[in-house]
Amino acid sequence: MTTSIAEKETLQAKFARKHYIADWDAENVDAWEAGGERIARRNLIWSVIAEHVGFSVWSIWSVMVLFMPTEVYGIDAAGKFFLVAVPTLIGSVLRIPYTVATARFGGRNWTIFSALILLVPTLATLYLMLNPGFSYTAFLLVAALAGVGGGNFASSMTNINAFYPQRLKGWALGLNAGGGNIGVPVVQLLGLLVIATVGNTEPWIVCAVYLVLCSVAALGAALFMDNLGDQKADLRAMGEVLRFGHSWVVSFLYIGTFGSFIGFSFAFGQVLQINFLAGGDTAAQAALHAAQIAFIGPLLGSISRPIGGMLADRVGGGRITVWTFVAMTLAAGVLIVAGTIDDATDGAASGAVMTAMVLGFIGLFLLSGLGNGSVYKMIPSIFEAKAQGLDGLDRAERAAWSRTMSGALIGFAGAIGGLGGVGINLVLRASYSGAAQSATLAFWVFGAFYLVCIAITWAVFLRPPRPAAENVPTTHATA
Known part of the structure; x- marks a missing residue:
């Protein structure tokens, strides 16, 4: 009991020094139980809030396009798919420098800045939509x-x-990511509320709400978050992490999970709107009907992400990931069948086709969320296993190396995964620009990609172990 009190007093003293903790060791059970868990939870809460708002602003154009009738803005369906692909691309690339920013400037400091900088695109979007x-x-x-x-x-x-x-990373990272991901359906729900109450002519209301929320996120980070003195992540670490083959494999798999989530989140509303317009809706009716459905997929995908992390903690990241891709292939098959029937009947079976298409997309959202959690759980597990093989380092140094490598790969995999969202919107754009002017070709591409992901996951993480250059034990790689 005396040790716990001493640990608690030490942690409180460190926190009192201007939100700065010089030596943080999450693996120290005594320190964790004496107050470390409370500090970590407080930082997690405000990290989720700031990331949540970031996701909302990132995906705000998936809502704005519902307020953009072609006859008013002069932008057709193909142009809108490209429009929402642009922020996906920029956001994905920025994940690389953002990965090293917390170590360079401090987690609290960078969260404040990253929340405040969101005011710039929000104000610019508000002005543009009014003109x-x-x-x-x-x-x-x-x-x-x-x-x-x-x-x-x-x-x-x-x-x-x-x-x-390490024992809680699957849950914590899943909750953090899921809470951030849910910013996508929240901004879409807000768009639905605006369209349902005042029509599709007042997009500035959505932007005005997020000007407030960005400010709240920055203020909360300033008041309640901490900087860690022993955080290490730099571009050299990112270069080092890419020497490992498993880093590239995880990044590729994340294209299939997160790339699907963010790509479909940005595109789902437009796909629905196109189908409602083809069914005879006016622009305002199509916007409302699309908004009523579009948020459901990202919402389920966000909720399922921490579940995927928890399942990976218990069953193994590799096992959950491979079965997730199997199910995603089946969901893509539903979309292929629905699209093929719609193309063959020239829309005569539109009601049944629309139902099947919505169910297929909802399945992909739910499953991509599970896969997001399981793939990210594999990252710290892989480097925890690799750290045990490092000679000349004590336990603390191995833990620090593992954290550094994991942090670097989290950023790199996040960037590569986000590019999958760009690919989804570009494939859909090309599919709708073709002679058939439908998404069926795109659905075939998605299904084929998920089959490749199944093969890679099994070959790298589930196949019976054999001598390899990296020699990562299967039990760790799939933990």
């Missing part, structure tokens, strides 16, 4: 600014990875 006469290039540039919201994920995940012990 539809601007060129398509102007819309692309402002949409690109929204990409800063995508970078928040990498800095937030890297920061929380440092706060939690």
